[in-house]
Amino acid sequence: MSSPLWSRGEPVTDWDVLELGGSESTALIRLWRGFMAARCFVALVLVLLQGVAFALGQTMQPLAIGISAVYLVTAWLTMRYTRLQPPIRGFTAPWLLTVGVDLAAFTTLQVMQGGNVNYTPLFALPVLMSAVLGTVVVGLGTTSTVTLLLLADAGWHWLQQPVDSSGRFVQAALTGTGLFVVALLAHELARRLAREEAVAQRNRSSAQMQAQVNDLVIETLSEGVLVIDAEGLVHAANPAADAILGQGLAKLTLPFPLHAQPAWHALAALARQTFARRAPQSEEIPVAQARGAAREVRVRTRLTPADDKRLDSLCVMFLQDLRELEARIRTEKLAAMGRMSAAVAHEIRNPLAAITQASALLNEDLTDPAHRKLTSMVQHNAQRLARIVDDVLDVSRARQQRVLSLGEQVVLDPAVQVLAEEWIRQTQRKGVQVSLDAAGSDVRFDAEHLRRLLVNLLDNASRYAGKREGSIQVLTSLQRGASGRPALMVWSDGAPLEPAVQRHLFEPFFSSESRSSGLGLFLCRELCRRHGATIGYERRALVQGGPEGNEFFVSFAASENRLTQ
Template structure:
C-alpha cells in the first residue's frame, strides 16, 4: 500500500477531490476513454456481424458490448472521483473489474478474429494512476495471468505456436508490470506536487488577505501606482486624504485625473525616473476645502521576471503628525509641571500662612489691601497647583470598575451644594429626567466634572432665572447629562482647542478645567462634547452653549422608577 499523502493518515477518510484537481481531470479522461472504447467495440462487432457472416459472431457478444457501453456511460455520469492512493474500493469493481471481465471474454473467444490484449492497458493505467501501488501491481498481475491463460488455451489447439504465444504473453505481462509501476510512481509524484502547490496557494492567499487587512486598517494612506500613473490599490485612509468621491471610490483610477493631485503624480514620476525612494512634503488640493498638507514617502517594488515595478506611496497627514508631537510635548510638560507644582505647595502654604499672621497686626487700609492681594493670588496659585496635581492623579490612577451611581441623585446633590456655595440659585434650573437610572461613574469624579462645567457656565451666563440649565435624559439611548448656559457663542479658534490642557480664552484661567473633565469622562467610558444649541420649551429661540456627557451604555433603571422630577431654583 502506498504511503498516505502529507496531512492525511491511513485511519482518516481522505477529503474529496476538488473539481479542478489533476486527478479529477484524469478520472474524467479515463471514464471518457472507457465510453469511447465501448462504442468502438460495439460498432466494430456490429459491422463484422453484418458484413462478414463467415466470422460467426454470436449475438450475445454484441449484447456483452452493449452492456459494457451502458455500464461505462453510467459510471461516467453517476460516479465521482475518489482520492488517489486507496488500496481498494467498491468502485473499482464496476470500473477495472468490468473492464477485465469484458476484455478477457473477448480475448478468449477471439471475437471477430481480433487481438484484444492492447485493451488491457486501460485498466492497468487506471489502477496505477488512481489507485495504490499494490492495486496497480495486482491489476498488472491479473492481466498477465489472463494473457498466460489465453496462451495456454490456444496452445492446446495449436501446439506448434506454444513457445511464441507464451513468449508474447510473458513480454506483454512484463510490459504491463513496468507500465503499472512507472505510472503509479508518476501519479504519486503528481499527488505530492499538487498538494504542495495547493498548500503554497493557500499560504499565498492567506498572506495576501493579511496584507490587504493590514493595508486597509493602516492609519497612513497607501497608494500603489504604476509608471503610467494608474492607481492599483488605495486604502481608505488614502481615499480620505485625497478627498475621493463616489465616482473614484475604488481602484484602479488615474492619479492625474484631478489637477489637485498633480504633486502626487510628479513625485511618483520622479521615483520611477531616478529608480530611488523619495520623500517630500506636498499639498493636495481637495474640492471645496483648503489644501491638505501631507508627508509622502515612496518606495519601488523589486523588478522580477520582466514584471513592471510599482511605486508604493505612504501618505501621512501633517496635521496629525503635528498633533501627535503636540500631545507628546504636552505630556512631557505635564510631567514636569506636576513635579514643579508639587515643589510649589510647601512654599506657597508658608506664604499664605505668613500673610494671615501678618494680616492680624495690620491696621492701615493700604496695607490690608496689599495683604488681600497677596491672599487672593496665593489662593489662585494654590488652585492651579491643585488642578495640575489632579491631572497627574487622574493619569496615574489604576483602572478599576467604578461603582454604579444613581445619576439623578448625584446631579441633584452636586447642584444643590454648588448653588448654596456660589449663592446663584436664582440663575439655575435643574431638570432631572433619568429617575433611578444608574451609570458606571465614580461619585467624586462626577462631582468634579459637573462643578467644572457649572463654573464655566456661571462665568459666561446671563442673569435670567434660567440662564443655566442642568438636565438629565435616559430614553432608548445611553443616559446623558447636559449643562446649558445662555452665554455668547465661542469663537472657532477657541472651540477647536476647547478640551486641550493649558488652553483658555481668559488670562486668569489655568485652562485645565475642561481637560480634567475630558480625562475623567474617558476613564469611565463616557464622552464629553460641546455644541451650540437652541434652548428648550422654557425659552424658545434662545441659543446657548451646551456641554453634554454621554455615559457608557449599560445604565439600568431600578425597580419602582419615579416620574420625572423638575427642580427650579
Template structure:
C-alpha cells in the same frame, strides 16, 4: 473513465459493422457482451467516484480494471475477427497503476500476462509453430505491461505528492493573502499599489478616504491621471519607480468639492514581477492633521504628568511662603511694606489656584470607575440654584447674576461635587469677561421631552477670537497670561466621564430692564458667549447608579 466509454463504443460499433456486412461469423453472445461492457463503462463514468492513488486492493478494482481485463482477454481469445485486441490490455494496467498501489499494478500486469500466455498455450495445441510464436509474443507483451505498470505507478505517485504539496502551498498562499488583505484593510494609514502606467492596482479604505474617492463612480482599478488633485501622487510614483524609494515627503491634494488634504507619503518599490515584468510602487499615506493631533495628545499627556509632579513639589513650599507672609503681615505697619506683603499674598494665592487646577486634572484623568458610587441622580434645578447662590455670596455678584431654572423635578446622572466644580469654573470664567451690568451673567436650565437636559451659562462678554476658539477646551491654553488655561479643560473631562457634553456658542439673549420705572420699556437684545452642557437623564430621584444596575439585573 471517458476513454473507456469511447473504446467500448468503438468496439461495439466495429462488431456491429462486421456482423451487418456478414464478413465474419459473429456469435450473438459476443455482441451482447460488447453492449453490456458499454453499459458498464457508462455507468461507472457517471456514478463511480474512484479513490486513489496508492490504495491497496479493494472493490473499485473490479469495475475499473477487472471488467476491462476480462472483456479484452475474451475478445483476444475469441478471434472472431483478424483484429488484434492485445494493445487494449494496457488500459486496465494503466488504470490500476494510476489508482492503486505498486503491488496491485504489478499484480494486474502479471495477471494479464498469465492470461495471454494461457491463451497462447491453448493455441499451441492446435499449431506448434503458431503456438510458439504466440507464446513469444505473449511474453514480450507481458514484459511491456509490467514495465508500463511500474513506470506509470511511479509517475502517478510522484504527481500525487506534488499535487498534495501544491494544494497545501495554495492553501497557505490563500491564507496569507487573506491575512494580508485583512491587515491592509484595517491599517489606519492609506496604502496604494501603483503600476508604472499610474494605474492603482489596490487601495485600502484609508487611502480611498484620503483621496476622496466616490465608490459609486470610481472603479476598483483606477488611474492617478483621472483626477487633477492626484497629480502630486503621480509625480511621487514616477520618482520612486525611476530613482528608488522615498523615505518621507509632504504633499497637498487640492480637491474641488472639499478641503485640501495634507499628507505625508512614504514609498517602496517592489522587485520586477516575472520575466519582462515591471516593478510596482507601494505608497503609504498618512494624514498630517491626525499625526499632529496624536503628537499633541502625547505631549499634553507627558506635560500633564510632569505638571502634576511639579505641583506636588510646589505645594508645600508655597504653603510655607503663605504662612510666613501672613505672620509677617501681623508685624508690619508701614503701608509700603503692607502693599508688598499683599502682592506676595495675591501671587501666592494665584500659584495655589494653578497648583489646584493641575492636581484637579491629575485626579480627573486618574480616577477610575471605582468612584461610580459618587454618581447620583441629582435634581438639576435644586443643585444649580444652591451652587449659584453660594458662588454669588462669595463673589458678591448681586443683580449681576440671573438664574432661570426651567427643568423642575428633572434629575441627571452626575456626581454632585463634579457638578459644583463645572459650575464654579464656568461662572468664574464668565465673571472674568462679563460686564458689571444687571443680568450680565445668566445661568439657565432647559429640559426637552425625550431628550437631554441642558445647563446654560451665558455672559455678555466680547466674542472669542477664532484662533482661541479652536483651542478652547485644550489644557494649558488661555488668552490671558495670568490664567492657567485648565478650567474649561477640566469641565470637558468631567463631562466626558459622566456621559455629558459641553460646547460653546455665540448667542443672543433678550434682557428685561427691571430697574426701569416704566413697565412698558422695551427689552433689548445682547450678544454673549454661552457654554452649553447636555446631561444624561437619571432613571429616578435619589437613586444610586449601582443600585439601579442591580435592580435592572
C-alpha cells in the same frame, strides 16, 4: 512547522502521499473523470466493432454483443452515479466496479473470439487506472492479474495447439513486462502530481492569507498608499489616500491615470521622476482639495524590486498629511508637558501650603488695615495657585486611572441634585435652575469624579452667564433612540464661542480667560473617557423660540443593570 509529507520524523510512502493528496486532490478527481469517459468510449467502440464485423459478413456472436452492451451501460452508470474520492485503497467495491469490470469484460471477449480479434491492448486501461488512482499495491496487483490472464490465455491456446503456441507465451511475457513498467511510471507520475498539488495548495493558501493580511494592513494605514505603474496608471489606493487627496478618488474605476485630476499633476510628476531615476523620492507637495484650502502632504515613493524580467517595477507612493503629523507631535509635547507640570505642581504644593499658613498666622497679629489687605491679597493668590496645582494633579490622576475598571454606580438625578445644591451654597450663585428628567437612571461613574465633572462645568458656565433667573440650567434626560442613555447638560446664556475657541475647548492649558489654568474642560474630558462617557459642546436654545446659549452635554455609558435587562 513540519511538512505534511513527513510523519513522526519518517519519510512517507507512496500510499501516504496519495492518502494526503488524493482525498482532496482535484487533479486526481479530474483523472478519475477522464478514465470514466475513456471507459465509455472504449465500450462504445466495442459495440460498434461488433456491428462492423456483422456488416462485413462475419459470424455474429450474440453473447459478445451482449457483453459489450452490458459493459457500455455499466461504464456509463459508473461515470454518472459513482462519486469516488481517490485513491483506490484496496481491492474493494470501487476497484470491482471499475477495474474489476474491465478485466472481466476484456477477458471474456478475448476468450470468446479467440484469434479473430486481439483485445490485449485494452488491458492497458485498467492497468493505468489502478496505477494512477490507486496505491502501489493496487497498481501492481492489477498488473499482476492482467499478466496472469495473458499467460493463462497463452496456456489455453497451447493446450489446444501445442505446436504454434510458443509465440503467445513470449508475447504475454513481454506485454506483462511492459505493463509493469507502465504501471510503475504512471504511479510515480500520479504520486508526484498529488505531492505537487498539495504543495501548490499550501502555497496558495499561504499567499491568500498573506494577501488578506496585506490588504487589511493597507486598508487600516493612516498613511495614504497609491500603487502606480510606469505609464502613470493607479492600480491600487487605500481609504486614507482618498481622505488625503480629497478629489473623490474612491469613486474612480481602477486603473485610472494619476494625471486625471489637475490637483494630482505634481504627484504624477514625482512618480515619473521615481521611474526615471530608479531611486526613492521624497517631497512636500500642496494638494488642492475639492473643498477648503490646499493640504500640505508629505509624499514618499519607493520602487518594487523587479526580480522577474517579465514584470515591471511599480511605484508605491506613501502620502502623509502634515496636519496629522503636527497634531501628533503637539499631542506628544502636551503629554510631556503634562508630566512635567504634575511634577512641578507636586513640588510647589508644600511651599504653597506653608505660605498660606504663614499668611493666615500673620493676619491674626496685624491691626493695620493696609497690612491686613496685603495679607488678604497673598492668601487670595495662594488659594488661586493651590487650585491650579489641584487641577494639574487631578489631570495626572485621571490619566493614570483611565484604564481601571469601575464597579461603582450612582443614581443620576439624586446625585446631580445634591451636587448642584452644594455648589450653589458654596458659590452663592443666583439664577441657577435644576431640571431632572432621568428618574431611576443609574450611570457607571464614580461619585467623586461626577462631583468634579459637574463643578468644573458649573464653574465654567458661571464665568460667562448672566445674573437673571435661569441664566444657568442643569438638566438630565434620557436620550432618544434604542439606547436611551442618560445625559447631563449644563446650559448657560453666555455669548457664542468663537470658532477658534470651539476647536480647542477640551485641550489642556487652553483658556480664553487669562486667570484660568485651562485645565477644567480637559479634566472633564479625561474623566468622561475613563468612565466610557462622552462630552461635547453645542450652541442651542432649550426651548423653541427661546434664547440660545452654550450647552455642555455628557452622555453616560449604560449601567450594569441596564446592560443585563
